[in-house]
Amino acid sequence: MSTTIQNISLSGRKKQVSNKEMTFLENLYLVAIVKGLLITIKHFFRKKVTIHYPEQVREMSSVYRGQHQLKRDEQGRENCTACGLCALSCPAEAITMKAAERKPNEKHLYREEKYAEIYEINMLRCIFCGLCEEACPKDAIYLTTSKVLVPSSYEREDFIFGKDKLVMPLDIAMQNAQLKNAN
Amino acid sequence: MDSAFIIEKSVVILVVFALTMIMAMYSTWAERKVAAFLQDRVGPNRAGWGGLLQPLADGLKLFSKEEFSPNTPNKFLFVVGPAIAMSTALMTSAVIPWGDKLHLFGRDILLQATDIDNALLYIFAVVSVGVYGIMIGGWASNNKFSLMGAVRAASQMVSYEVAMGLSMIALLMMTGTLSLREISAQQAGMNWNVFYQPVSFLIFLICAFAETNRTPFDLAECESELIGGYHTEYSSMKMGFYLFAEYANMFISSAILAVLFFGGYNYPGMQWMVENVGVNTANILGFLALFIKICGFIFFYMWVRWTIPRFRYDQLMHLGWKVLIPLAILNIMVTGICLLLFK
Numbered sequence: 001m002s003t004t005i006q007n008i009s010l011s012g013r014k015k016q017v018s019n020k021e022m023t024f025l026e027n028l029y030l031v032a033i034v035k036g037l038l039i040t041i042k043h044f045f046r047k048k049v050t051i052h053y054p055e056q057v058r059e060m061s062s063v064y065r066g067q068h069q070l071k072r073d074e075q076g077r078e079n080c081t082a083c084g085l086c087a088l089s090c091p092a093e094a095i096t097m098k099a100a101e102r103k104p105n106e107k108h109l110y111r112e113e114k115y116a117e118i119y120e121i122n123m124l125r126c127i128f129c130g131l132c133e134e135a136c137p138k139d140a141i142y143l144t145t146s147k148v149l150v151p152s153s154y155e156r157e158d159f160i161f162g163k164d165k166l167v168m169p170l171d172i173a174m175q176n177a178q179l180k181n182a183n
Numbered sequence: 184m185d186s187a188f189i190i191e192k193s194v195v196i197l198v199v200f201a202l203t204m205i206m207a208m209y210s211t212w213a214e215r216k217v218a219a220f221l222q223d224r225v226g227p228n229r230a231g232w233g234g235l236l237q238p239l240a241d242g243l244k245l246f247s248k249e250e251f252s253p254n255t256p257n258k259f260l261f262v263v264g265p266a267i268a269m270s271t272a273l274m275t276s277a278v279i280p281w282g283d284k285l286h287l288f289g290r291d292i293l294l295q296a297t298d299i300d301n302a303l304l305y306i307f308a309v310v311s312v313g314v315y316g317i318m319i320g321g322w323a324s325n326n327k328f329s330l331m332g333a334v335r336a337a338s339q340m341v342s343y344e345v346a347m348g349l350s351m352i353a354l355l356m357m358t359g360t361l362s363l364r365e366i367s368a369q370q371a372g373m374n375w376n377v378f379y380q381p382v383s384f385l386i387f388l389i390c391a392f393a394e395t396n397r398t399p400f401d402l403a404e405c406e407s408e409l410i411g412g413y414h415t416e417y418s419s420m421k422m423g424f425y426l427f428a429e430y431a432n433m434f435i436s437s438a439i440l441a442v443l444f445f446g447g448y449n450y451p452g453m454q455w456m457v458e459n460v461g462v463n464t465a466n467i468l469g470f471l472a473l474f475i476k477i478c479g480f481i482f483f484y485m486w487v488r489w490t491i492p493r494f495r496y497d498q499l500m501h502l503g504w505k506v507l508i509p510l511a512i513l514n515i516m517v518t519g520i521c522l523l524l525f526k
């Protein structure tokens with residue numbers, strides 16, 4: 001039993017360590033060194049893996065999702081009702097919000113009676129896991145297929161995205177509504 | 184001494200100096216490129232085409248860094264350390280024959296700063312002074328890591344100089360001269376010493392790695408154990424001098440290897456070129472041949488550095504004293520017997 005376990009090699013490359021005395025030739029390390037040199041010189045002529053970033057952009061997977069968006073419905077009203085479930089589900093604690101009550105003259109702006117006056121995601125903390133999207137009962141927050149990465153900056157404040165950057169632009173909401181009506 | 188002679192020598196010295204400096208500069212660039220290529224990367228490529236201005240940017244950075252000096256009672260020695268390292272690195276280049284001679288302005292100009300008849304001894308002398316640069320720097324830093332690096336450097340250099348000297352003796356028995364110019368001349372054609380003295384070459388090569396503190400013998404610096412070794416406390420251009428000296432040393436030792444074992448400035452068909460095309464063209468080609476050989480050795484240094492891990496300290500001493508020295512002595516005896524039998 002024990003012998004069979006010892007001989008199992010998952011990678012197929014298992015080697016027994018031996019502590020036998022080295023011969024004089026091995027003591028010179030020359031053979032080993034030449035073998036090593038041959039391995040490295042092979043890499044010298046290999047294709048390089050580097051992506052020259054600003055000029056070359058890495059291909060993204062077709063299922064890539066990043067950069068959140070707060071959705072509007074077909075009438076252009078914001079979906080979010082500031083329930084806080086997304087913030088609660090966020091493992092990185094990246095979301096903060098402040099709720100406010102909808103005024104009677106704001107019915108065309110917000111779908112629900114309560115809405116998020118401030119809604120902020122800290123992009124330095126976010127790990128783009130999509131749990132906020134899963135948690136949302138109002139279909140309000142989604143990670144988008146946008147390939148735009150969060151731009152670099154020298155100020156930490158620049159990475160806190162408020163509603164100005166997160167809410168879906170009105171004209172896109174209108175377009176979506178038209179598309180839906182056309183179908 | 185006439186003034187023309189002085190001018191001629193000054194020009195040669197200046198050119199050699201500039202060449203050493205430029206080579207040391209571009210060795211840093213080459214090191215990064217080679218390292219990158221061996222690791223499937225592309226290396227520095229932003230400053231200038233292919234990163235060719237990188238050494239300038241590095242130099243500028245080193246100059247503009249804060250000049251920090253530790254709280255040490257040996258302020259003077261602290262400055263002397265890098266100065267010695269740098270000057271000894273440059274001094275060795277004086278005796279290397281860069282080519283045979285040029286015929287310009289009606290004079291024969293030797294492509295060598297000085298052709299002394301015991302050039303090889305001179306090199307050994309200067310190189311062994313080089314260790315003082317490291318020792319003094321490490322001692323004056325007033326820091327245990329620096330001191331440990333310095334002690335290691337000292338013991339390593341002392342041990343490997345023995346083997347290096349012994350390997351040279353076998354070569355000298357064959358050449359019968361200490362002058363590098365004559366040794367070069369003897370290797371005309373493809374009569375390179377490496378074919379007659381392969382063991383001697385191997386020992387010399389290994390010792391050259393140890394003398395220049397390059398991996399796998401970089402125990403004096405060894406970042407993973409001693410922070411930076413003897414130059415831990417150095418900053419700004421003093422640090423730059425140490426690093427620069429290392430690369431200058433590498434260039435010079437490559438030159439010595441090329442001259443002693445790989446025929447120096449000789450290339451096949453040189454005699455024919457001298458007779459048919461002219462002395463100047465033939466010798467400029469000779470200089471280029473030497474230059475290519477040197478670059479080959481520099482590449483080899485880097486190739487080895489990015490291949491082999493550092494030796495453990497006891498392995499280093501074991502290799503030096505118990506393997507290389509007996510091998511060198513054996514080599515001397517075999518050479519002696521062969522000389523008796525065949526000459």
Ligand code: SF4
Binds near residue numbers: 129133
């Ligand atoms: S994607 Fe994940 S980490 Fe980012 S805000 Fe949503 S829940 Fe938080």
Ligand code: SF4
Binds near residue numbers: 080
């Ligand atoms: S985005 Fe969704 S989960 Fe988050 S507060 Fe708004 S409605 Fe609630």
